[in-house]
Amino acid sequence: MSRTASMSAPVLPIRGRLRPLGLGDVRITGGFWAERQSVNAVASLAHIEYWLEREGWIRNFDLAAGGDADIAQARRGREFSDSEIYKLLEAMAWEIGRTGDEGIESRFRSIVERVAAAQEPDGYLNTKFGRPGQEPRWSDLEWGHELYCVGHLLQAAVARARTRPGADDGLVEVARRAANNVCETFGPDGIDGLCGHAGIETALVEFARVTEDDRYLAQAALFVDRRGHGRLSDVEFGREYFQDERPVRHATVLRGHAVRANYLAAGAADVAVELKDASLLDAVRTQWQNAVARRTYVTGGQGSRHQDEAFGEDWVLPPDRAYSETCAGIGSVMVAWRLLLADGDPRYADLIERTLFNVVSTSPSADGRSFFYTNTLHRRELGTLPDADKPSLRAAASLRAPWFEVSCCPTNVARTLASLTAYVATSDDEGLQLHQYMPGTVTHRRADGRDLRVSVVTGYPYDGEIRVRIHKDETESDSDDPWSLSLRVPGWATEGATLTVAGETRPVEPGVVTERRTWQRGDEVVLCLPMAPRFTYPHARIDAVRGCVAVERGPLVYALESVDVPGIETVDELRVDTSQAPRLVDGQVTVRCEHVRADENAEQARGWPYWTGPNGSAPVADEVLDEVPLVEYHAWANRGPSTMRVWLPTTA
């Protein structure tokens, strides 16, 4: 295997401006993300495995392996349920790579054995199709998710191959046979089709990187090229739903189903990088830029429609019933990471940071045992506690639910948190780049055998000081060659960020600051980011939040949650006074608000909510609340049913 093939990281492109580090090269030693990784490992993985067993989704493989004649009736779960097992395996593989946990290793092997037993002699592997009483294989490319499921199988195998190269569990061989079956079935002389849900594309490229077999890369390129010509049937949501209305390289914005759109963009970026396809990479870049400029929530969330889990048109970003699916956020991180590696542009890392803090970390509850599938920015009614003992039938549960009928987000969050260190830092020929800030260490062994090592001390995202210290072994001299240390200054830090090196402090602008030196042991670089809470205003074309502001602090978006304002029926009765900046009071972000009991105003009695003349609708303030506390958006709904809003109407 090549050098990259044996590295422990989720994405290993053949070329690009920046190179990923292995997961083992970065250690998170505390803070916001260490806590989440720990909860994921200790609670979420077992929680997920419990529900997969309980719902019978793992047992589907046993039924298939046992040749159950009744499988068409006995099989449980939706057509894509196999993929959840694969995503759990991927999460476990990264976790095993991270910590070497023997318990997880043993559970991993046990599940792999049951999966492997269900594989058909020709490599086909899916519990939903092809057996007596079931629909034939590949008979429903629009909705069947067969290739999508193979994609997640390959991703699990990639994670395993990179964290335990040569392990004897057999997962990589199962994946290879499944991938071969796909290439034989859908190759240039095979079925001229593609999957309604993208995902296999990036998986095949990654599997080609692991196996160094370009056949899989060619198949991925073929799938990317096939999409966009109407090979899939028209459906109620239109072919845009699965990005089949326009060729990938002609599209100018992410559109349709937001998870599919991002998975496809990730796959297209992978293909473009491997095949030096500059026009394809440029198309993905343009799609990303336009999606971020016009179709992304302030949280980083994407997808505004419930009906088809899709992007809306430009500027359609309603906060109430924002869909902002957790998995779309994860897909967005996947795309931005690939583009960051390709281009090095810090705006990609900006979006990754925003999305990790405000979408990915919003989904799981503090205990890691319930999840948001969608991440609305405005909750108008209290809602009800989901039944802890039943999967939610609804994606948009009013509070986090333990499991869903369509339960893609828990496993997706788990695999992302288990591999989170991948997104922290990169290297290039000049040195090291830090993209995300958390307490810990980063080590990079260069091709010349030399280690570049730093530690990061910070209370970020609650404290703006990020202290990076250079480490060296006793054996290393202090007079080595110079190398470059690059730090990202986030896009939100438009005023007041400073960098201190060797006692010299200077202002820095959003972007990347690079210090190239012959570093001495113990040298420190200190980035100070401005942490005053701030009002954020929306673009004038975003109709749904006209006349509103959001509150942010550092990379965190804040929300007004009714549990924090006792005596107020709903947060919709508050209006924020923007003449006074948001303030930290006892460590809590607060704003000044007016309380307007709009319902009690006289005009309400008319029974028709529209007036001739503006005076009829002018609300009258009942009282002024000087220090209304806000909650970090990702932490909302952890204290029971509440109303909530991110975008606050102003008194102006």
Added chain:
Amino acid sequence: MSRTASMSAPVLPIRGRLRPLGLGDVRITGGFWAERQSVNAVASLAHIEYWLEREGWIRNFDLAAGGDADIAQARRGREFSDSEIYKLLEAMAWEIGRTGDEGIESRFRSIVERVAAAQEPDGYLNTKFGRPGQEPRWSDLEWGHELYCVGHLLQAAVARARTRPGADDGLVEVARRAANNVCETFGPDGIDGLCGHAGIETALVEFARVTEDDRYLAQAALFVDRRGHGRLSDVEFGREYFQDERPVRHATVLRGHAVRANYLAAGAADVAVELKDASLLDAVRTQWQNAVARRTYVTGGQGSRHQDEAFGEDWVLPPDRAYSETCAGIGSVMVAWRLLLADGDPRYADLIERTLFNVVSTSPSADGRSFFYTNTLHRRELGTLPDADKPSLRAAASLRAPWFEVSCCPTNVARTLASLTAYVATSDDEGLQLHQYMPGTVTHRRADGRDLRVSVVTGYPYDGEIRVRIHKDETESDSDDPWSLSLRVPGWATEGATLTVAGETRPVEPGVVTERRTWQRGDEVVLCLPMAPRFTYPHARIDAVRGCVAVERGPLVYALESVDVPGIETVDELRVDTSQAPRLVDGQVTVRCEHVRADENAEQARGWPYWTGPNGSAPVADEVLDEVPLVEYHAWANRGPSTMRVWLPTTA
């Protein structure tokens, strides 16, 4: 048959504040609605029949009648397609009653014959269930629509019985057998169930009125009482979707699927009136008031969600992708009409007027051969012309489509337009009430044999003068008893309305003005309504249109359509200057606008549409357009693809 049973009108309650007139008592002789009734009769009925044949939905009855062994495979259309045939029959029946058209009579009889042939010996009639290879009868109450379909069969029979009492086509007998089968199957000792889609309730009450058989009324009351206790399964959209989460008499607002909600409210009102159930009627009244005060678009449209065609929570009224289903508007007219008859409150007639002009008349194209299923208030992209030769897979077509996979609106519009005169006027012991204004005549033969007759001369809704003249036969003396003529002053006429009687003019307020006199032949009452176009402001709690105004004139809502502003890429680039009132210029409503090319502003280049500090988002006006013409909302999208908005952001 009783007096009311033989009257030609869609709703004939046993009691109430006002009494309906027969369709023949009102003649529309010209203007807005005469044109629409004519297009409906000449074009839409034939168009609908053509598509019902072409799609095989009528042929389904032939397959069922012929005992086709393959019916499970051969049957076409969705589970509710039978109801479209019944709605066409209902529309035809009203039209035959209105004009006596022999061609329509002959087509009507031919369809009835095919429907009747498919009825099972025990009265069961549905082409989708119960035959070999099909699902068993009543096996899918949540989604199967069997009772819903029977409801529309009964409505067709009611229309026939009231317009051609004693006709020998057999439809009433078919309906009676089907209704009996329902009572036997779902009576007190039968299946303890109900239909996922309400509709049978109001139909059974009307059928009881026609047949004077209270068994059907009792069954309707039973269905109303059964709903709201979770007898239907939980589904993805929740039991609220079919109003089964809360008993009808405990609910305080219309909720869930907007058509189901309105049909149920109509049925509950009917049951309440017949059974003198004051608390049930009061519940419907409260639900209506709260739905109108908080869940209704300025057009009168109801239902804001695409996913489940449902009402949103209070104040959730997004204009873009407003669902505002045509059929929900029709359901809303049904409810308001029943409450108007029960209470006499002119606010019900206000909503009927608003909904007829801005929802029901928006659906059909000028030629009556294509339809909006949903009625958005904001269209951001040009969209594409639907294929004129294919049913639309999508409810939300960008332009009117000739037919839909779910094609409930064309037939619903047709039956409503054919019976439109029902909503114009009523009588009570004191005299006549005019609720809607259109040129024509109204005649009412009182129980004492005396005729009250008036003619209406008006250019309404384009002219505010409504001239009501008293007519008498030569045989009638001028010195008869006094009687009362009541006219509705619409809720929007808050300033400047006047009434002139016998040369005396006085100001009048919204509500009802009544003149009680001994009328002389040729007496005139002239109502003058203020017809200056006006800005309309939304309630402060409707987040989605904060900072916007709508423009109305009389009962008509206006829209800005891009076809009227050549050179502007999208209407979203215009902002209206509210310091200058909208003006009539050459008969066209115009507003002054600023044109803002927001995309060209510098901040757009940053690639992230949120800013710290308000200045970043302040758009810069490129030019001022003094007389931007607006289009009557109901007439938008008749000139090809356009962007469009009803709610216009202001320059303020």
